[in-house]
Amino acid sequence: MNIKCIIIDDNEIAKKNLKTILNSYGFIEIAGEFSNGVEAIDYINYLKPDVVFLDTEIKNISGFDIIDKISATIKPLFVFVSSNNECASKAFDYFAFDFITKPFEKERLNKTIEKIQEYKRKEELIKVQSSLEDILSIVKGNENSECKKINIKSGNKIYFLEPDSIKYITASGYYIEIFTEDNKKFLLRESLASIHSRINSNKFIRVHRSTIINSDFIEEIISSNYGETDVKIKDTKATFRVSKGYKKDFQEYMGVK
Incomplete structure (x- = not known):
């Protein structure tokens, strides 16, 4: 199992140390190394590496901004390598795969590499969406229809879901879960x-950076005295908080205040 990675760090000593350790693994290919985060963005979008090792603080851009600006549909795993422990919680808010504190030992990096290998093994069980385009063109039906079937691979089976049957979708690390x-x-x-x-349906509304809900399945909207808004899903115990960044759009969409 080959793993293609990129290093982004403007600390040359730290970058050299990381590169030396990564080169000791025969299955890891260092496809690029950057001190300039802006230059790295286009390279990541083009090359589509498996893993990006990056510092949280680079001279011209933060590691978090780099993640925000990557346009690739399937993003790489991001491993933050930083001397700033205070950035750890924010890193995981951005679904960081791992966070390593500088200076680090090879034993600590070994654990990260093992996690990456395990992740890649599991990933082989997950469908690559582009490989099913020809199948979709046969089964998706009317090209002008607003809602087309969503193809999902589970084990050795491929399912085609009607969007109207989806209650909600949540982000879970580097995956999404469809209910x-x-x-x-x-x-x-x-x-x-x-x-x-x-x-491609206007029934689905985003209520959080990690949650999309089918409005047909909203049972209740619950407002607290503290200005917080929760959404309860029909026929489930699932309840989701509407985050501040999506609250205005959600209220306008639902016609509530």
């Missing part, structure tokens, strides 16, 4: 933004 009205759950490696655009 349907027949109480099934599907795991897929794709971003929320990407699945939202593929569904």
Whole structure:
């Protein structure tokens, strides 16, 4: 199993140390190393590496800004390598795969590499969406229809879900989980933004950076005295908090204040 990675760090000593350790693994290919985060963005979008090792603080851009600006549908795993422990919680808010504190020992990096290998093994069980385009063209039906079936691979089976059957979708690390009205759950490696655009239905509203809800399945909207808003899903115990960044759009969409 070959793993293609990129290093982004403007500390040359730290970058050299990391490169030396990574080169000791025969299955890791260092496809690029950058001190300039802006230059790295286009390279990541083009090369689509498996893993990006990056510092949280680079001279011309932060590691978090780099993640925000990457346009690739399937993003690489991000491993933050930083001397700033205070950035750890924010890193995991950005679904960082791991966070390593500088200076680090090879034993600590070994654990990260083992996690990456295990992740890649599991990833082989997850469908690559582009490989099913020809199948979709046959089964998706009317090209002018607003809602087209969503193809999902689970084990050795491929499912084609009607968007109307999806209750909600949540982000879970580098995967998304799709929950349907027949109480099934599907795991897929794709971003929320990407699945939202593929569904192409105005019934789906984003309430959080990690949650999209089918408005047909909203049972209750609960407002607290502290200005917080929660959404309860029909026929489930699932309740989701509407984050501040999505609250205005959600209220306008639902016609509530």
